[in-house]
Amino acid sequence: xxxxxxxxxxxxxxxxxxxxxxxxxxxxxxxxxxxxxxxxxxxxxxxxxxxxxxxxxxxxxxxxxxxxxxxxxxxxxxxxxxxxxxxxxxxxxxxxxxxxxxxxxxxxxxxxxxxxxxxxxxxxxxxxxxxxxxxxxxxxxxxxx
Numbered sequence: 001x002x003x004x005x006x007x008x009x010x011x012x013x014x015x016x017x018x019x020x021x022x023x024x025x026x027x028x029x030x031x032x033x034x035x036x037x038x039x040x041x042x043x044x045x046x047x048x049x050x051x052x053x054x055x056x057x058x059x060x061x062x063x064x065x066x067x068x069x070x071x072x073x074x075x076x077x078x079x080x081x082x083x084x085x086x087x088x089x090x091x092x093x094x095x096x097x098x099x100x101x102x103x104x105x106x107x108x109x110x111x112x113x114x115x116x117x118x119x120x121x122x123x124x125x126x127x128x129x130x131x132x133x134x135x136x137x138x139x140x141x142x143x144x145x
Contacts, residue, residue: 018132019063019064019065019132019133019134020059020062020063020064020132020133021116021131021132021133022053022059022062022064022114022133023114024113024114024115024116024133025113025114026111026112026113026139027056027111028053028055028056028059028111028112028113028114028135029053029054029055029109029110029111029112029142030051030052030053030054030064030109030110030112030135030138031051031052031054031108031109031110032049032050032051032102032105032106032108032110033050033051033052033063034049034050035047035048035049035050035102036048036050037070044069045069045070045072046067046068046069046070047067047068047069047070047082047102048065048066048067049065049066049068049085049102049105049135050063050064050065050066051063051064051065051066051110051112051135054109064114064133064134064135065134065135066085066134066135066136066137066138067134068080068081068082068085069081069082070082071083076100081137082100083100085105085137085138086100086104088110088138088140088141089104089105089108089110089138089141089145090104091141091145107144108141108142108143108144108145109141109142109143109144110138110139110140110141110142111138111139111140111141111142112135112136112137112138112139113135113136113137113138113139114133114134114135114136115133115134115136116131116132116133117131117132117133117134118131
């Protein structure tokens with residue numbers, strides 16, 4: 001019931017596909033699907049790599065993403081997450097002037113660490129309905145390497 005003169009409720013259409021929430025752990029096997037770059041907060045370029053869960057079977061087919069910073073001015077170093085992931089997928093260090101392409105992840109299955117995002121970018125706790133899972137790290141090549 002609304003009082004006379006009070007503002008009406010506002011409704012928003014919700015058509016966003018939410019990332020899944022699965023139990024955290026180091027036992028997931030994932031396959032690379034695609035990659036994209038996005039500017040966050042108009043100051044940081046991020047790489048988002050999307051993976052499908054292959055195993056365990058109860059979560060097979062669910063898509064999770066892994067986020068990594070893109071090196072400013074193309075100055076990649078050993079400390080960058082994407083550099084580490086690329087070296088794992090390639091099985092070697094890049095040679096000088098190599099192109100660090102996401103194509104190196106295609107056709108491979110990786111054992112991955114999955115974690116739950118439980119706080120916001122402002123370090124506030126998320127409600128259960130706002131928590132989601134991401135691929136935190138690729139740990140090993142399981143097949144296709």
